[in-house]
Amino acid sequence: MSVRVRFSPSPTGDLHVGNVRTALFNWLFARHEGGTFILRIEDTDQSRVVPGALESIAETLRWLGLEWDEGPDPKDPARYIGEHGPYVQSHRLDIYQKAARQLLDAGQAYLCFCSSQRLDEVRKDQQRRKLPPKYDRRCRDLPSDDRAQFEAQGITPVFRFRTPLAGQTTYRDVIRGDLIFENDTLDDFVILKSDGFPVYHLASVVDDHLMAISHVFRGDEWISSTPRHILLYDAFSWEPPTFAHLPTILGTDGARLGKRHGATSVLQFRDQGFLPETLFNFLGLLGWSLDDRTEVIDRDTFVRHFSLERILKSPAIFNVEKLTWMNGVYLRALPVEELAERLRPVLEAAVGPLDREYLERIVPLIHERIKLLPEAVALSGFFFQEGELDYTLEDMLGKRFADDDAQAADALEAVLAGIDGLEPWAHDGLEGAIRPLAQELGYKTGELFGLIRVAVTGKTAAPPLFETMAVLGQQRTVERLKSARRRLR
RNA sequence: GCCCCCGUCGUCUAGAGGCCCAGGACGCCACCCUUUCAAGGUGGAGACCGCGGGUUCGAAUCCCGCCGGGGGCACCA
Numbered sequence: 001m002s003v004r005v006r007f008s009p010s011p012t013g014d015l016h017v018g019n020v021r022t023a024l025f026n027w028l029f030a031r032h033e034g035g036t037f038i039l040r041i042e043d044t045d046q047s048r049v050v051p052g053a054l055e056s057i058a059e060t061l062r063w064l065g066l067e068w069d070e071g072p073d074p075k076d077p078a079r080y081i082g083e084h085g086p087y088v089q090s091h092r093l094d095i096y097q098k099a100a101r102q103l104l105d106a107g108q109a110y111l112c113f114c115s116s117q118r119l120d121e122v123r124k125d126q127q128r129r130k131l132p133p134k135y136d137r138r139c140r141d142l143p144s145d146d147r148a149q150f151e152a153q154g155i156t157p158v159f160r161f162r163t164p165l166a167g168q169t170t171y172r173d174v175i176r177g178d179l180i181f182e183n184d185t186l187d188d189f190v191i192l193k194s195d196g197f198p199v200y201h202l203a204s205v206v207d208d209h210l211m212a213i214s215h216v217f218r219g220d221e222w223i224s225s226t227p228r229h230i231l232l233y234d235a236f237s238w239e240p241p242t243f244a245h246l247p248t249i250l251g252t253d254g255a256r257l258g259k260r261h262g263a264t265s266v267l268q269f270r271d272q273g274f275l276p277e278t279l280f281n282f283l284g285l286l287g288w289s290l291d292d293r294t295e296v297i298d299r300d301t302f303v304r305h306f307s308l309e310r311i312l313k314s315p316a317i318f319n320v321e322k323l324t325w326m327n328g329v330y331l332r333a334l335p336v337e338e339l340a341e342r343l344r345p346v347l348e349a350a351v352g353p354l355d356r357e358y359l360e361r362i363v364p365l366i367h368e369r370i371k372l373l374p375e376a377v378a379l380s381g382f383f384f385q386e387g388e389l390d391y392t393l394e395d396m397l398g399k400r401f402a403d404d405d406a407q408a409a410d411a412l413e414a415v416l417a418g419i420d421g422l423e424p425w426a427h428d429g430l431e432g433a434i435r436p437l438a439q440e441l442g443y444k445t446g447e448l449f450g451l452i453r454v455a456v457t458g459k460t461a462a463p464p465l466f467e468t469m470a471v472l473g474q475q476r477t478v479e480r481l482k483s484a485r486r487r488l489r
Numbered sequence: 490g491c492c493c494c495c496g497u498c499g500u501c502u503a504g505a506g507g508c509c510c511a512g513g514a515c516g517c518c519a520c521c522c523u524u525u526c527a528a529g530g531u532g533g534a535g536a537c538c539g540c541g542g543g544u545u546c547g548a549a550u551c552c553c554g555c556c557g558g559g560g561g562c563a564c565c566a
Contacts, residue, residue: 010566045565116564123563130490133562158564176494185492185562193564200566224493224561247495248559256559285501285514292503293513312502315559319500322515332528368528379526435524449524461526 003035004214007061007068008204010042011053014265015060017318018219018249018257021283025246026217027066028284028306038211039071041088042204044197054088060266064276065299070211084211089203096198099206099236100159100191108235109191111157112139113150134187135160159192161201161231169227174215174244174308181227189228201225205232213241220245220315244308247287248315257318269323273346273373278327287312296329328371336363343376350377351384358383361471365463382457383472388483389458396454396484400447408451409488411441415452416481425474430466455484 007023009015015023030037039061043049058074061067070082080087089096103109114135123133140162150157164183172178191202198206208216223245233240251257257264269279277299284302285295288311331339340356340363348354366379382389394402401408418433438448449465456477462468469477 008566012566042566048565112564119563127490132491134491135563160564179493181492187562190564195564197564199564204566219560220494221560221566225566245494250559252500254558282501287501289502291513295501295514314495316502317500319515322501325515328528366527369526438524444524446524453525459525463526465524 001214003030003033004038004212005030005035005217006038006040006208006211006213007066008040008042008207009057010045010048011050011057012048013050013053014056014267016257016264017266017269017279017283018264020060020064020266020279021249021286022217022219022246023061023066024064024280024283025288025306025311028302029215029217029308030069031303032306035214036069037066038082038084038213039068039087040207040211041072042200043088043090044200044203046090046195046197056267063270064266064280089198089207092203092207093196093198095210096192096203096206097196100198100202103161103191103235104159106235107162109159109161110140110142110188111147112160112188112190113142113147113155113157114138115155132185135189137188140188156194158190158194160188161191161228161235163188163228163231169230171226171230171240171243173223173226174242175311175313176223176245179223179226181224183227186227186231191232201228201232205229205236205238208241209233209236209238215242215244217244217246220248244311247312249286250315250317252317252319254317264318273375274323274327275330275342275373278323278330281330282323282326286316286318296326324371331370331373332368336360336367339363339367343373346373347376347380347384351381354384358471365467365471369463379463382459382462385458389480391454391458393487395460396451396487398447398450398454398460400443401451405488409485411437411443411448411451412455412481412485412488414441415448416478416485419474419478422474425470427466427470430469434466452481456480 005026007026009019009023027037029035039058041054041057054072054077055074058072062074068081070084071080071087073079073081086092100109104111112135118138119135122136126133139157139160163186167183168180169183169186170178170180189201190199192198207213226243226245230240249257251264266279270276280299280302281297284297288306290297290301290305290310334342337360340360343363344354344359347359362380362383366376369379370376393405397405397408401411414437415434418437419430422429422433434448434452435445438445441448450460453462453465453468454460456465456469456472472480
């Protein structure tokens with residue numbers, strides 16, 4: 001039997017890391033098994049649909065390289081890819097209505113005319129009496145006279161599933177083993193709403209069957225709903241798929257990921273300067289591991305080794321610090337030209353159009369110093385700055401020259417003299433001219449270099465001095481040294 | 490209230506009865522390298538394996554109870 005899995009988000013907003021981890025595991029399993037990865041949009045609650053959410057979902061998946069084999073065509077919402085479509089549930093209403101009708105005719109479902117007010121009252125009363133809130137089955141065996149009366153009043157009924165009153169419903173979860181539920185803890189849930197839309201349970205069961213889904217990987221918040229789904233498969237005489245309920249991803253405080261946790265949307269992480277390969281790797285390791293030591297894993301290795309057996313049961317807290325470390329790892333692994341191109345948009349937004357050659361000389365200097373793309377701006381800004389640098393005398397003078405402006409000025413003077421007319425203007429020549437000066441003037445190299453560093457970059461922490469001066473160019477370097485000298489007068 | 494799931498360093502995890510007085514990674518702290526910052530290297534602190542009982546010659550690993558955390562119980566998904 002061929003492996004067919006689906007990722008089926010609701011278009012209610014951006015995908016957060018939990019959703020995406022679910023998508024990733026589905027995708028990995030499909031690729032590992034040579035199966036099919038399907039994207040399905042579950043928009044049966046029209047009131048919650050957010051415009052643009054579908055586009056955002058597609059963008060997130062594409063950014064991470066989780067391409068789907070069947071699903072909506074991102075280029076044209078009216079079309080779709082695959083033979084089991086459409087893949088947007090609101091385009092499949094007739095299918096669900098037919099299915100609901102089928103259950104009704106078979107006596108597996110019934111019409112319910114109860115108003116939402118009555119339902120609310122029943123629920124409130126049950127809660128007040130510390131009873132589990134459950135539909136009281138008022139319409140389960142409604143005499144046909146009553147039904148005719150309700151219909152005459154023009155009440156649109158909902159379809160409810162006729163849940164067995166006794167017995168057990170069980171299923172085997174690949175990750176958690178056998179799960180057993182008493183049917184009397186379940187109630188007669190709605191399958192078709194009065195607006196003609198199905199409820200999740202019906203829609204997903206019908207679609208998973210029609211789309212020949214073999215494995216359902218989804219968040220573990222669905223564990224308690226699964227018996228309902230099993231009951232539905234039974235009612236239709238369909239073979240249920242294999243279920244695997246993935247552990248939750250929690251926020252730093254151990255609570256469910258939500259608005260209070262800073263960035264949780266994957267697109268936000270992208271905008272903060274994380275690379276897609278970082279998110280892919282990191283999310284792939286939340287609830288799954290390759291072995292006892294490997295942390296950095298490329299996508300081919302993930303695909304090759306992904307296995308159900310190594311999926312964890314326990315929830316994981318999303319640790320941004322480790323994510324940031326990992327981004328540094330991926331950044332450092334990037335070839336210079338590629339990093340330059342990824343950095344270009346970020347830098348150009350800050351300093352304007354960039355010369356390719358200049359950029360590619362700067363990138364190696366900040367390469368192993370950035371963990372996030374936008375950090376490049378702060379780290380390399382002085383390379384692009386025109387005119388005077390902004391720094392304090394205190395920073396420039398450091399401990400050694402703190403009370404001795406005149407000595408600092410003399411030192412700078414000596415440096416200027418040393419590099420005057422230097423040819424070629426490159427690392428080795430600069431070092432050859434400046435390093436001996438420290439000893440001649442009686443300073444430690446670090447003391448002299450520190451002075452120059454701030455004069456030239458405006459910062460106490462910067463890339464290696466001579467490389468920096470070489471890339472910065474003779475004219476700018478000399479200008480800045482002179483400017484620093486002037487400030488000391 | 491009822492039902493279900495989960496429980497190894499702060500965090501991500503390895504561990505499927507003896508290899509574990511528990512290994513790796515992030516973070517943290519030292520030291521080394523070094524012109525600063527990074528990167529890299531070495532070392533360290535950090536987990537009485539949620540707690541209490543069993544079973545066993547032997548348990549993080551098996552069983553029971555408890556506690557803690559999370560989820561579900563909608564004409565939401």
